[in-house]
Amino acid sequence: MTVTDTTTPVAAASHGAPILQARGVTMRFGGLTAVKDVDMTVNEGEIVGLIGPNGAGKTTFFNCLTGLYKPTEGEVTLMGSVIPPRPRAVVIAGMARTFQNIRLFANMTALENVMVGRYCRTSSMALTSILRGPKFRREEAETRARAQELLDFVGLGKSAEHLARNMPYGDQRRLEIARALATDPKLILLDEPTAGMNPQETRQASDLIFKIRDSGLAVVVIEHDMRFIFNLCDRVLCLVRGEVLVEGTPAEVQSDPRVIEAYIGGGDDDESDESDESSDLGPATTTEVSE
Known part of the structure; x- marks a missing residue:
């Protein structure tokens, strides 16, 4: 699978020591396992992408990282210290996030x-x-x-x-x-930062994320726009049904046949997300995916 790009690639920054490490993160809701045994490492000065079809567990995993959920199993460490599952403690420790749905104070x-x-x-x-x-x-x-x-x-x-x-x-x-x-975070997590944006706004968002990376922060991004994610990130993790399907460079991930099957061949990830299934197929089409 290749993604045609008309922009000039931006060289990745040299990466430092691990700043965030998730080990064996599992999240169950009753009998449903939303995230299963997920490992992820984010290094200083690195942009890491998290992709996967709807219902893959991406936002649930984000919520485990940022203290909104306490993982059923596993642990998350930031700069070597285990993060308590409390959002305020996570922010004070040096991790910030945005949300898929904008949460601003409208009257401010x-x-x-x-x-x-x-x-x-x-x-x-x-x-x-x-x-x-x-x-x-x-x-x-x-x-x-x-x-x-x-x-x-x-x-x-x-x-x-x-x-x-x-x-x-x-x-x-x-x-x-x-x-x-x-x-004043050391790491920022962005949940679908280009959702609903037009192409010009998407390019501006990409430039801003590179600018944030260049200022010394590590970045983790959830996104459905494959062109955006593959041109932005140093590494990409693909989740399917709550598990890591593949991890590697953008070139390695976009050429993996399992990723093609996950986006094009699999349409039953989560019944609760059936109404949104077209949002996964849309980016694959607009990013000129081919085998």
Whole structure:
């Protein structure tokens, strides 16, 4: 399977030590095993892609990594330390994420949305905040300045005072990334960052992710757009029915006949996702998949 690309490939950065390691992660819901014995390592300065048909367990695995779910079995470590299954603890440890469905504060400005992301890095207590003491005012000024820097970084510097609900869809996606970056992560996980985007917005998202990688962060991306993922990532994992089908470089994964079968030949991964099955076949068609 080959993916035709019209863009110039971007050279991968040299990779450092492992920053995230998942070992034997299994997640069961009653009698249903959504994720089974999945291993994954993400190194410093690396972009890793996670692909698979609908119902493959990708978002469930993300939720296990980020503390929304406590794995039934296995463990997740960040920079060598086991991460407790609590989202706030995960964020403080240095891992941030975005969601498949945008979760912005619609009635806040772009700047205020990013400032919210800094909450985990401030230390003012309730009384100081209520009284607006010197420490609170100093941290608020620092938070505002940092939020503006991040808006500039993602290309939204002139939209700081716009309400999130009034921003174009692509800008909302970038705003959510800026809010995740406000937590000062070492690793950022992006759940379908180009879902619903047009080709121009998708190219901008790709450029932004490379920019994030070049700033020193590791990145993990779930995506259905095969052209996007194969041109973006250093390594790709393909999940099918909750298990790792294949892992390797983009060239190795896209040429593996098992991946072709998973996307084109298998249409019964999860009954709950039957209505969305066409969203898997669509990207395969638009990315000019051929045998």
